[in-house]
């Protein structure tokens with residue numbers, strides 16, 4: 001039997017006596033473009049080597065000015081593979097002059113490429129925290145999800161990060177890993193997965209990291225196309241909606257995060273950016289924004305929001 005349509009996310013919230021509004025915005029997430037060295041099946045942005053959209057230095061300067069004006073305590077650089085943006089060092093240097101913590105999302109294989117090596121010292125010099133995708137402990141599964149040779153390249157990158165002091169117990173150089181499921185299912189329990197990854201990475205390859213986060217994949221971009229083509233779209237949406245956890249709503253990232261696109265427009269989160277649902281319902285450029293959105297501002301929602309409230313949630 002075909003699964004029926006799911007309720008609009010907002011109706012599910014209302015049915016649980018909830019609504020989705022902002023609290024204080026403490027994180028500025030900067031998407032520096034869709035260029036990536038990988039073409040992962042689960043990518044909600046359809047990033048890849050053929051994408052040409054990358055943030056330019058002028059927009060980067062405007063983003064840095066907004067980060068300062070908005071006094072964001074945390075900035076989170078993401079992509080695509082941010083390493084491949086030719087001006088990424090301009091952005092990192094600009095942000096490093098502000099009193100904020102910088103996170104840098106890496107797919108690991110880009111960090112071990114020649115362009116990645118170019119900024120490795122810069123990341124370390126500014127104590128930038130690395131949040132790296134490492135989907136699976138299985139080489140075959142990783143390579144089929146992300147491309148041939150990616151598993152070994154990822155291990156090499158973690159080794160290099162550990163040698164530089166990242167991810168070691170007690171080290172101030174943070175290295176966290178992120179694992180996504182390889183198909184149309186929900187991630188395993190985060191605590192158990194972290195224990196398993198820690199034991200196996202240490203035992204087999206003597207590698208360390210600080211925390212592991214497990215996230216569900218958002219039904220957008222390339223992943224949505226794959227879901228549709230494989231006949232999994234409706235069952236996956238149903239699975240996400242059935243796993244709705246009202247307690248997860250308080251912690252969803254859009255309540256405290258502002259996302260900036262490679263062109264400099266503002267969104268409530270990276271998923272809304274992928275779906276082109278701008279913050280406040282109209283495209284506002286970072287150069288026009290005077291401050292972060294105020295607490296109580298409503299957030300644009302759609303069916304992909306069920307990704308963030310399934311099970312333990314996506315924060």
Ligand code: SF4
Pocket residue numbers: 252253254255268269270271272299300301302304305306308
């Ligand atoms: S998809 Fe974005 S807007 Fe929707 S709940 Fe998740 S973080 Fe919030």
